[in-house]
Amino acid sequence: MKVAIDSVDTLGFEKSSDFSLSELACKSIINILKKTKIEKQEVDGLIVSTCSNEQYLGNIISEMVGLNPKISTKLENLCNSGTSAIFLGYSLIASGICNSIIITGIEKQYSPGNQLLWDITRGVYDLPVHWAALFAKAHFRNFNTCDEDLALISEKNHKNANKNPNALFYNKVFRFDDIIKSKKIVDPLKILDCCYPCEGCSSLLLVSEKLAKRSENPIWIKGISQNNQGASFANISFDLRSIASTRIASREAFKQAKLKPSDIDIAELHDAFTILEVLAYEDIGFTEKGQGSKFVKQERLYTNTRGGLLGCGHPVGATGIDQTNEIVLQLQDKAPSIRQRKNCTRGLIHNMAAAGTSSTIIIVEK
Amino acid sequence: MKVAIDSVDTLGFEKSSDFSLSELACKSIINILKKTKIEKQEVDGLIVSTCSNEQYLGNIISEMVGLNPKISTKLENLCNSGTSAIFLGYSLIASGICNSIIITGIEKQYSPGNQLLWDITRGVYDLPVHWAALFAKAHFRNFNTCDEDLALISEKNHKNANKNPNALFYNKVFRFDDIIKSKKIVDPLKILDCCYPCEGCSSLLLVSEKLAKRSENPIWIKGISQNNQGASFANISFDLRSIASTRIASREAFKQAKLKPSDIDIAELHDAFTILEVLAYEDIGFTEKGQGSKFVKQERLYTNTRGGLLGCGHPVGATGIDQTNEIVLQLQDKAPSIRQRKNCTRGLIHNMAAAGTSSTIIIVEK
Numbered sequence: 098m099k100v101a102i103d104s105v106d107t108l109g110f111e112k113s114s115d116f117s118l119s120e121l122a123c124k125s126i127i128n129i130l131k132k133t134k135i136e137k138q139e140v141d142g143l144i145v146s147t148c149s150n151e152q153y154l155g156n157i158i159s160e161m162v163g164l165n166p167k168i169s170t171k172l173e174n175l176c177n178s179g180t181s182a183i184f185l186g187y188s189l190i191a192s193g194i195c196n197s198i199i200i201t202g203i204e205k206q207y208s209p210g211n212q213l214l215w216d217i218t219r220g221v222y223d224l225p226v227h228w229a230a231l232f233a234k235a236h237f238r239n240f241n242t243c244d245e246d247l248a249l250i251s252e253k254n255h256k257n258a259n260k261n262p263n264a265l266f267y268n269k270v271f272r273f274d275d276i277i278k279s280k281k282i283v284d285p286l287k288i289l290d291c292c293y294p295c296e297g298c299s300s301l302l303l304v305s306e307k308l309a310k311r312s313e314n315p316i317w318i319k320g321i322s323q324n325n326q327g328a329s330f331a332n333i334s335f336d337l338r339s340i341a342s343t344r345i346a347s348r349e350a351f352k353q354a355k356l357k358p359s360d361i362d363i364a365e366l367h368d369a370f371t372i373l374e375v376l377a378y379e380d381i382g383f384t385e386k387g388q389g390s391k392f393v394k395q396e397r398l399y400t401n402t403r404g405g406l407l408g409c410g411h412p413v414g415a416t417g418i419d420q421t422n423e424i425v426l427q428l429q430d431k432a433p434s435i436r437q438r439k440n441c442t443r444g445l446i447h448n449m450a451a452a453g454t455s456s457t458i459i460i461v462e463k
Numbered sequence: 464m465k466v467a468i469d470s471v472d473t474l475g476f477e478k479s480s481d482f483s484l485s486e487l488a489c490k491s492i493i494n495i496l497k498k499t500k501i502e503k504q505e506v507d508g509l510i511v512s513t514c515s516n517e518q519y520l521g522n523i524i525s526e527m528v529g530l531n532p533k534i535s536t537k538l539e540n541l542c543n544s545g546t547s548a549i550f551l552g553y554s555l556i557a558s559g560i561c562n563s564i565i566i567t568g569i570e571k572q573y574s575p576g577n578q579l580l581w582d583i584t585r586g587v588y589d590l591p592v593h594w595a596a597l598f599a600k601a602h603f604r605n606f607n608t609c610d611e612d613l614a615l616i617s618e619k620n621h622k623n624a625n626k627n628p629n630a631l632f633y634n635k636v637f638r639f640d641d642i643i644k645s646k647k648i649v650d651p652l653k654i655l656d657c658c659y660p661c662e663g664c665s666s667l668l669l670v671s672e673k674l675a676k677r678s679e680n681p682i683w684i685k686g687i688s689q690n691n692q693g694a695s696f697a698n699i700s701f702d703l704r705s706i707a708s709t710r711i712a713s714r715e716a717f718k719q720a721k722l723k724p725s726d727i728d729i730a731e732l733h734d735a736f737t738i739l740e741v742l743a744y745e746d747i748g749f750t751e752k753g754q755g756s757k758f759v760k761q762e763r764l765y766t767n768t769r770g771g772l773l774g775c776g777h778p779v780g781a782t783g784i785d786q787t788n789e790i791v792l793q794l795q796d797k798a799p800s801i802r803q804r805k806n807c808t809r810g811l812i813h814n815m816a817a818a819g820t821s822s823t824i825i826i827v828e829k
Contacts, residue, residue, distance in 0.1 A: 098558075119581070143691075150516035150575065153541045153694055156820055157581050160693035167715075169691040169821065170540045170547045175519045181536045185551050192464075192558035209516065215485075215523050325509075325535040327526035328519055349533075454522055455535065 142198030179417025202415035218331030235337035258408025265410030297412030320354030508564030545783025568781035584697030601703035624774025631776030663778030686720030706819035
């Protein structure tokens with residue numbers, strides 16, 4: 098059975114607010130219910146994506162908003178949480194069990210998830226920037242990628258964020274020179290090669306084909322795939338030139354959608370670090386392996402138009418949902434006019450977690 | 464598409480061990496892989512059910528066991544977590560996305576979840592025994608149920624646990640007199656009306672119709688339904704004679720299975736407190752409303768043959784899976800001979816969370 102995205106909502110990402118996790122989710126879900134023609138009583142599922150340990154959030158949020166869903170639960174899959182929630186929501190509709198499911202991702206800045214303490218193969222180098230730096234070094238060594246290539250990505254995404262009022266860095270301008278001269282964190286990555294963990298909430302409403310008849314601009318999920326390679330960096334680092342989970346998930350999602358990378362007009366790519374966007378270009382197949390640093394200068398494919406994780410900030414449980422929301426808005430021609438791209442028919446969302454140990458790819462079409 | 468349970472495994476429930484959450488899960492999953500004819504490489508999903516906040520457990524456990532699943536995630540839905548995980552696994556297979564999914568539930572005794580701190584409507588009466596006592600009082604008042612009726616349930620389930628080597632209270636005999644004279648906790652409930660939070664791990668393997676051809680004794684899921692009424696006791700306590708979420712989930716599961724309560728030979732009922740088993744008899748429809756206390760003496764339907772939560776202990780994230788495992792073993796004629804019941808064709812699993820704010824019903828058939 099076909100599955101569509103009916104409506105999306107994002108609250109402004111910020112460092113922190115006085116609102117609780119469940120209050121943030123309620124605000125966003127109420128916005129969704131205002132935007133859609135689906136009635137509150139028709140919503141038969143709620144999946145909450147977060148790295149927080151607050152218990153029973155699916156039911157707490159259901160009660161606060163006034164939903165009585167068939168299924169209500171909370172899930173966690175680190176940075177891949179939001180897209181995992183969309184995947185499970187997709188399966189609940191595709192199987193005919195549910196007709197309309199709200200997916201909401203919420204995070205406070207203090208939520209856990211910035212270190213995977215389990216992975217002792219990383220030794221004391223256990224922050225994400227450590228593995229990202231290894232990927233960057235390998236790309237520099239193998240393909241002559243350089244600091245300037247990465248700075249171009251940061252510049253592009255920050256510029257896009259200046260057109261996104263929901264982005265953490267909406268009002269902050271980072272020029273190429275600021276980026277290239279920013280403080281080095283782990284060679285070769287500088288602080289402006291890295292995203293900023295923050296607070297945020299993004300929600301979307303998935304509907305069945307039947308309910309999608311009432312949607313003004315349903316955006317159809319044509320392909321959705323996740324791949325899990327493991328959890329430790331040591332286990333996936335046999336080839337630092339590529340993220341295997343992204344390669345495999347992309348191949349499967351394109352096969353399901355019966356499409357190829359050149360069919361995609363716009364993509365949200367997981368850029369927790371600049372180097373990851375370079376790898377995503379290559380591993381999804383938008384360009385050849387090794388050509389990623391050149392691809393940043395191309396103009397055919399729109400990338401990270403909301404500002405990416407670099408410009409928007411990274412509220413872990415919400416990120417995958419907000420990436421999806423941007424593609425939906427662009428395909429619906431509902432993005433703010435200052436950043437609306439023209440003639441977008443097909444979009445792709447790429448999200449991943451923990452050194453690329455898992456990746457999710459979603460391909461959508463209007 | 465049809466979904467079957469291929470294999471089940473349970474580790475002995477105990478107060479605590481030196482094993483970590485992920486080590487417990489690995490032991491149990493390895494047992495599953497020994498029992499099934501499905502190859503490790505064919506397992507394309509892993510859902511971990513737990514109230515623990517350890518991050519990325521889906522992927523960590525996948526790596527430790529050597530799985531490369533399409534989808535891997537961790538979910539939490541309080542006491543209803545295990546059955547929520549089975550529900551999501553069911554939808555992933557019914558939608559055709561996956562062919563074989565391992566569901567594993569793990570809990571350490573120190574996991575959070577014994578108090579729902581969010582529910583301030585409970586005031587200082589925020590432990591589960593407080594709401595359970597209100598349900599008991601209401602049943603006593605409306606239907607002349609009495610201490611002795613509840614003690615009979617505790618006695619039956621503890622006796623069953625004495626035939627289950629995995630049960631926390633396998634070696635501990637509680638006679639009717641011990642139970643009726645046990646310490647009063649919150650009137651009218653005594654300590655032996657209450658289950659004991661403990662450590663435990665239970666796993667099962669769900670398979671598609673195609674893979675089930677290789678199962679020796681596939682047990683088919685004929686009906687599966689969850690209902691969520693909210694999260695706070697105040698919101699669901701307008702009628703203390705009944706658990707609405709159980710009533711609604713049962714009605715829908717029986718409708719999907721095209722069966723009625725009298726078709727069921729054996730049932731696992733959520734008995735975190737004795738009174739909940741009485742309510743389950745009535746709300747599922749095994750007997751009329753108000754007749755639950757008499758139903759305990761009937762012999763047609765086998766109930767809580769593994770010992771229930773009262774006899775087995777209650778490792779929150781594992782309980783719903785272990786309930787399902789018992790029904791599967793009984794239908795497969797694979798329960799230890801001392802507790803194997805004869806001629807069971809159809810079974811039912813009832814699980815719930817937090818004052819009955821949510822319930823799940825699964826109906827299976829051999």
